Amino acid sequence: MASMNCNYYSFSLKHNVDINIIIPTPEGNEQITSEETQKAYPYEAGLPVLYLLHGAYGDHSSWMRFSNIERYAQKHCVAVVMASADNSFYQDMYCGNKYYTFFTEELPAFVQSIFPVSKRREDTFVAGLSMGGYGAWFLGLSKPEQYAKAASLSGALDLEMAYEQTKGSDDGAPFHWDRIFQDPTAIKGSDADLMTLYDRCEKVGNLPELYFACGTEDFVYDMNTSIRTQLEERGSKAVYVEGPGQHDWYFWEAYIQKVLQWMLPV
Incomplete structure (x- = not known):
């Protein structure tokens, strides 16, 4: 695979940004052979693309440093894009910065103009961990015309609960809620509330497919089971795994492989 770091000026963020890109290539997983190079890679039509989001305290390099995402991208023949979002949800x-605009408008436009990725909704996916798990569903449900599937790993999916648990805390709470939201007490029912976004998508018949997984010993487990209950009440087809x-x-590391298998079965 080809793995590269790009640095460029972001007009929506008003500063230079680093992004990591993985592009699968025709060589085999272990070595290049004449047989393997005959594989068909749809560079002209465009590769499927996964926007992979980091969690709190992380950045564009997190998945590259701590997982084997390069090998999994090669296996599933998917381009993977990773960028930083600070602790912005x-x-x-x-x-502060306009990270939603950056991730849903500027970053896809840049990636599609430079790299051999598809522009089609059915080939475009988003996934993330922790804060990025929320982010994946947030992007997917607020831009359902853009993403076919969205996956959360250990996601802080109940943002109101996350706020109540961390407000006023300096220990392990990196979120400056009053900088992220004009009124953090009004998250429920707002454009940042995942169930509100879900109901909007369902009303117009344009839901992306959803997947979420959480460890049973995870401190966000209750958030995930709360969301699972709310989705079950709605008759949702979202896939939940614990x-x-x-x-x-x-x-x-274990569950990103399950996510990719769900998104792009091989």
Whole structure:
């Protein structure tokens, strides 16, 4: 596979950004052979593309440093794009950067203009861990015309619960809620509330496929079971998976493989 780092100026963020891109190539997983190079890679039509989001404290390099995402991208013949979002919950912040605009408009436009990726909704996916798990569903449900599937690993999916648990805390709470949202107490029912977005998509018949997984020993487990209950009440077809695990890379390394198998069966 081809793996590269790009640095360019972002007009929506008003500063230079680093992004990591993985492009699968025709060589085999272990070595180049004449047989393997005959594989058909749809560069002209465009490769499927996964926007892979980091969690709190992370950045564009997190998945590259702590997982084997390069091997999995090669296996599933999918381009993977990773960029930084600070601790913003992927919002256009009330006092801060416009990360939602960057991830849904500027970044896809840049990637599609430079790299051999598809522009079709059915080939475009988003996934993430922790804060990025929320981010994946947030992007997918707020732009359902853009993403076919969205997957969350250990996601902080109930944002109101996350706010209540971390507001006023300096210990392990990196979120400046009053900078992200004009009124953090009004998250429920707002454009940042995943169930509100879900109901809108369902009303117009334009839901992306959803997947979420969480470890049973994870501190966000209750958030995920709360969302599971709300989705079950709606008769949702979202895929929920749980298993032994905590909020760590052992879980995410195992389950990103399940996510890719769900998105792009091989």
